Amino acid sequence: MQLKMWVLTGAAITLWLAPLVALDKRIGWHKSMQGLSLCGAVACAIGGGNIARKLADAAEIEALKLRAVKADVEDEIATEVYVSRTQRQQEAEALLASPEEDVEEVRERLEALYDAKSEKVEVALATTTDTSLELAKSLYAEVVVAREAGKANTWIIENILKMKGRKFAEGKVKLQDLINQFEGESNNG
Numbered sequence: 001m002q003l004k005m006w007v008l009t010g011a012a013i014t015l016w017l018a019p020l021v022a023l024d025k026r027i028g029w030h031k032s033m034q035g036l037s038l039c040g041a042v043a044c045a046i047g048g049g050n051i052a053r054k055l056a057d058a059a060e061i062e063a064l065k066l067r068a069v070k071a072d073v074e075d076e077i078a079t080e081v082y083v084s085r086t087q088r089q090q091e092a093e094a095l096l097a098s099p100e101e102d103v104e105e106v107r108e109r110l111e112a113l114y115d116a117k118s119e120k121v122e123v124a125l126a127t128t129t130d131t132s133l134e135l136a137k138s139l140y141a142e143v144v145v146a147r148e149a150g151k152a153n154t155w156i157i158e159n160i161l162k163m164k165g166r167k168f169a170e171g172k173v174k175l176q177d178l179i180n181q182f183e184g185e186s187n188n189g
Contacts, residue, residue, distance in 0.1 A: 001051060001055060002051075002055065004051055005048045005051040005055070006043070006048075006054055008044045008047045008048035009044070009045070009048040011040075011041075011044045012040075012041040012043075012044035012045040012048065013041070015037045015040045015044065016037065016038060016039070016040075016041040017039040018037055019033055019034035019038075025173065048081065051089070053174035069139075091171075101119070136178065136182075137182065139160070139161075139178065140178050140179075140181075140182045142160050143156055143160060143175065143179070146159075146160060153172070154174060156175060157171035157172060157175055158171075161174055161175060
């Protein structure tokens with residue numbers, strides 16, 4: 001299409017200049033040839049202009065399509081960010097809306113229980129007060145909910161047990177002990 005536009009533009013220029021250069025002014029039909037040549041040049045110029053306008057319109061449409069695709073991608077990314085932020089907010093609200101007991105207090109009690117060796121942990125859990133057992137069950141319930149939601153053990157250790165960094169290995173042991181105790185009870189009961 002662009003080639004056709006350039007050919008028509010070149011033909012228009014040639015038809016406009018040819019009578020001026022090639023024909024002799026003494027010939028009688030010089031004026032009529034010059035007129036026909038100029039009419040042909042105008043026709044070629046109009047044809048080239050129409051093609052140029054069509055190309056410009058097509059380029060504008062392509063630019064609009066590109067902007068629409070870009071806007072769709074940006075909208076999709078913004079939607080994913082919003083959904084992710086909403087999920088994190090709901091998870092945080094769920095943690096904050098846990099039973100009236102202080103979650104930190106529960107974690108500290110569990111840390112005290114699990115600081116002893118694993119043999120002593122079972123004895124300590126069996127001899128703790130009902131309050132400590134309820135707190136441990138509450139923490140285990142959070143772990144179950146997180147596992148059902150597809151959260152990895154790493155996430156559970158870091159976000160529910162609050163055992164990050166140097167305490168991570170200790171958190172793995174605590175998580176396993178908590179799971180063993182309560183899953184053992186549910187299998188036995």
